[in-house]
Amino acid sequence: MLVLSSLIVIPLLAADFWEKKEFTEWSEKDCYKLLRKSPWAFSNSFRNTDNLGSTETGTRETGEIIEFRLLTAKPVRMALGRLQLLSKPNDAAVQEQIMGYINSPPGEQVLVQIGYRNLVGTSPYIQNLAAFFARANLSTFINDTSLSASDNVHVPISDYLPVSNERPNPVFVFPRLAEDGTPHFTGKEKSISLRSVFETGQIASKKYKIFVKMKPKDMMFQGQFEM
Secondary structure (H helix, E strand, C coil): CEEEECEECCCCCCCCHHHHCCHHHCCHHHHHHHHHCECCEEEEEEEEEEECCCCCCCEEEEEEEEEEEECCCHHHHHHHHHHHHHHCCCCHHHHHHHHHHHHCCCCCEEEEEEEEEEEECCCCCHHHHHHHHHHCCHHHHCCCCEEEECCCCEEECCEEECCCCCCCCCEEEEECECCCCCECCCCCCCCEEEEEEEECCCCCCEEEEEEEEECHHHCEECCEECC
């Protein structure tokens, strides 16, 4: 079984089009950039060197990217909504629905959407990841998955939402509020980290140690901390 630590990808601070343009002016490329590399979207990269079993063919480099985005952050909702508007530009009903989705309050939970794709070549581990998330439940993650802050705030996962007809990607759920009703994270923290472990447990199993580090000072949008 392979045990690999991740290569942390830090968002590029120069990608600030979300502050300069109205979301209705965002292009499809803008939306995907925000959803993949921004203060609200992160990825861990895992590389593999596969032995092809022949001295003639040698080895092959493959790998996976596991992506995370803060589904409850307003800029992420805007990007997802904008993509729908671009696909149906003249549908008034869709526009009304999207605007309601974008302008709704984030609620009492922090939702982290998970995605995965090939990093290099065609990875043999992608199907294992899909099977892992399909059979996973809250107990799979309860001991290893949390959000934490530099000031010793530690928030364990509270629910796991698997893929469904309405949900194309699995989602981690964390409580936004403490028992006294105050938010766990305010934007004043030096950093906020997401940690987890994904162990596929299949043939050619692989263990992914997940760590992403968010910078709250960069997660401000229109004067508000978004998470």
